[in-house]
Amino acid sequence: MPTLVGWHVELEFTEEGHRTSAAAMVRLGDGSEMRAHGYAMRHPSDPEQLRVGEEIAGARALMDLASQMLQKAHSEIDEATGRHSYPISH
Template structure:
């Protein structure tokens, strides 16, 4: 039997001068939410490219989110099996 569930990731960006910040929220089907952040800073000599800053900040936020999700999965596995879980990136 196949089961399909839906999770969503919402991403919000803030820019202040050379800084771009990304905030990501993963909402899982069971109501669990994980929040992550990513930041990038444009070099003063670089031209202002809003999209590039958003891409880098988003990638960093998603990387943080992935690490949190692996950690959560490890804890969940350990609670079920009562043995250490070894998950890697």
């Protein structure tokens, strides 16, 4: 029977003027936590659409988390095998 594993991801947003900030945190199955931030800026002449700023800032924070997780995984592979691993780009 397959083992079910889950990660808990949190995203929080702050709005300050034309800037939206996102703070992301993930708790991994090994108990470690990773944190990242993302930002979005609205041009002053653009209409106020908080959801769009949150989506951009949130996506950037999640991309940073993804990069950190890949780095962590490859470090663990390298440590276990004694060789240097290379991430596959898509």
